[in-house]
Amino acid sequence: MKNGADAVIRVHGLHKHFGSNHVVRGVDLAVERGEVLVIIGPSGSGKSTFLRCLNFLEEYDGGEVWFGDNLVGYRRGANGKLLRDRERNIAHVRAQMGMVFQSFNLFPYKTVLENVIEGPVIVQGEPVDQARAFGLDLLRKVGIHDKADAYPSRISGGQQQRAAIARALAMRPKAMLFDEPTSALDPELVGEVLDVMKGLAAEGMTMVVVTHEMNFAREVADRVVMMDEGLFVETGPPAEIFSAPRLPRTAEFLRRVIH
Amino acid sequence: MSYTWHFGILLDYQVVFYRAAAVTIEVTMGSLAIGLTLGLTLGMMRLSRHAVLRWPAVFYIELFRSTPVLVQLVWIYYALPVLSGVQMGNVATLIVGLGLHSAAYLAEIFRAGILSIDRGQMDAAKAIGMGYLQAMRRIILPPAVRRMIPPFINEFATLMKLTTLGTVLAVSELLHESENLINNTYRPLEIYTVLALVFAAIIFPFIYLSQRLEKALTVRS
Numbered sequence: 001m002k003n004g005a006d007a008v009i010r011v012h013g014l015h016k017h018f019g020s021n022h023v024v025r026g027v028d029l030a031v032e033r034g035e036v037l038v039i040i041g042p043s044g045s046g047k048s049t050f051l052r053c054l055n056f057l058e059e060y061d062g063g064e065v066w067f068g069d070n071l072v073g074y075r076r077g078a079n080g081k082l083l084r085d086r087e088r089n090i091a092h093v094r095a096q097m098g099m100v101f102q103s104f105n106l107f108p109y110k111t112v113l114e115n116v117i118e119g120p121v122i123v124q125g126e127p128v129d130q131a132r133a134f135g136l137d138l139l140r141k142v143g144i145h146d147k148a149d150a151y152p153s154r155i156s157g158g159q160q161q162r163a164a165i166a167r168a169l170a171m172r173p174k175a176m177l178f179d180e181p182t183s184a185l186d187p188e189l190v191g192e193v194l195d196v197m198k199g200l201a202a203e204g205m206t207m208v209v210v211t212h213e214m215n216f217a218r219e220v221a222d223r224v225v226m227m228d229e230g231l232f233v234e235t236g237p238p239a240e241i242f243s244a245p246r247l248p249r250t251a252e253f254l255r256r257v258i259h
Numbered sequence: 260m261s262y263t264w265h266f267g268i269l270l271d272y273q274v275v276f277y278r279a280a281a282v283t284i285e286v287t288m289g290s291l292a293i294g295l296t297l298g299l300t301l302g303m304m305r306l307s308r309h310a311v312l313r314w315p316a317v318f319y320i321e322l323f324r325s326t327p328v329l330v331q332l333v334w335i336y337y338a339l340p341v342l343s344g345v346q347m348g349n350v351a352t353l354i355v356g357l358g359l360h361s362a363a364y365l366a367e368i369f370r371a372g373i374l375s376i377d378r379g380q381m382d383a384a385k386a387i388g389m390g391y392l393q394a395m396r397r398i399i400l401p402p403a404v405r406r407m408i409p410p411f412i413n414e415f416a417t418l419m420k421l422t423t424l425g426t427v428l429a430v431s432e433l434l435h436e437s438e439n440l441i442n443n444t445y446r447p448l449e450i451y452t453v454l455a456l457v458f459a460a461i462i463f464p465f466i467y468l469s470q471r472l473e474k475a476l477t478v479r480s
């Protein structure tokens with residue numbers, strides 16, 4: 001089953017239906033360690049659904065997702081058939097992948113620092129003092145150290161998203177998934193979040209990013225994937241995709257988003 | 260208007276009201292404890308994606324919501340022993356019966372409260388490696404329960420008034436004791452008036468508190 005010896009995430013023939021709606025229609029992918037992969041494409045093309053299949057927030061119904069040596073979400077039963085994995089195993093795999101959401105999804109009744117240490121303390125059983133110290137380091141790194149004791153509703157969208165990134169990093173993830181992290185932000189706040197993401201990429205974090213920020217894709221991505229109608233229709237280094245797209249629909253999409 | 264009110268004689272019997280009020284409160288608290296525990300379980304079962312959990316909960320909730328409480332109580336007291344050999348005392352029957360009944364309504368309050376929390380909260384909790392029950396307990400239920408406080412108190416008041424059905428099982432709660440008192444004193448108008456006031460005196464503080472809480476919570480969010 002293995003290909004790409006150093007791949008962190010491997011996807012084989014992935015399918016996902018919502019009722020009769022076939023959203024992901026057979027996708028293959030291998031994300032190498034330290035790679036930044038950016039997925040672009042028109043809305044409704046299945047990008048977010050694909051990303052959410054990687055940590056089983058969406059339960060895919062065909063194909064396989066591998067995270068390291070773990071098959072994500074399923075286990076092989078006695079007769080060789082795939083069964084839904086135990087909740088505990090699914091959670092264990094998820095804990096190793098950070099995820100950042102379009103709508104931040106911070107816990108509103110917890111302070112920024114409490115949001116950040118929730119996973120390490122509750123899920124990983126880390127001592128509170130140690131988790132707080134690491135949490136404060138992370139908040140310093142994303143530049144909102146002074147907001148540690150603020151509640152999410154009291155800080156800006158950009159600060160909330162940076163807090164959400166710190167919350168994901170607190171789990172010491174092996175890869176980070178970003179689901180349109182800047183789409184809900186006012187334009188002037190987009191930059192501060194992208195800067196944090198660029199910093200992570202520079203440190204060698206493995207990242208899968210769904211975004212409409214084409215400049216980010218051009219500057220930071222190692223590989224860009226164009227998704228359309230549930231399929232990866234074109235893949236390549238950003239220079240190639242942006243300057244000489246192979247497919248007319250990629251060219252057409254880029255023309256519409258880059259004015 | 261020739262009726263002369265004689266509230267004075269009730270002063271001699273005030274201890275009857277204290278004792279009966281204690282029974283009423285005991286039954287209310289007991290059945291509330293059963294109702295909350297079972298209600299949370301049923302509410303979560305009804306939200307489950309597994310049909311084997313969901314359907315029994317739906318059946319239970321709709322059965323108890325669509326039959327009269329009085330019939331449920333009498334059934335548990337008289338029919339259950341015949342079928343199962345389990346005979347509970349009248350107070351136990353009242354507590355269990357009202358507990359089972361309120362569980363159906365509380366389950367729906369829990370379900371609505373859980374559904375009112377943004378789906379992204381569960382996503383975020385799962386993404387940091389929490390299991391479903393852990394996410395419920397740590398992330399979903401705390402804010403959901405805050406929103407449930409007003410309907411809970413409403414249900415609490417309803418439950419306390421339903422304890423008067425205990426009179427058909429001869430439980431010495433407020434209504435039953437009042438009726439006994441009427442047989443001794445022949446003062447039904449005074450006694451029913453005081454009975455109503457006693458209920459109001461117990462329940463009103465909770466309703467007041469619920470309104471205060473509701474206001475405080477809307478201000479904060």
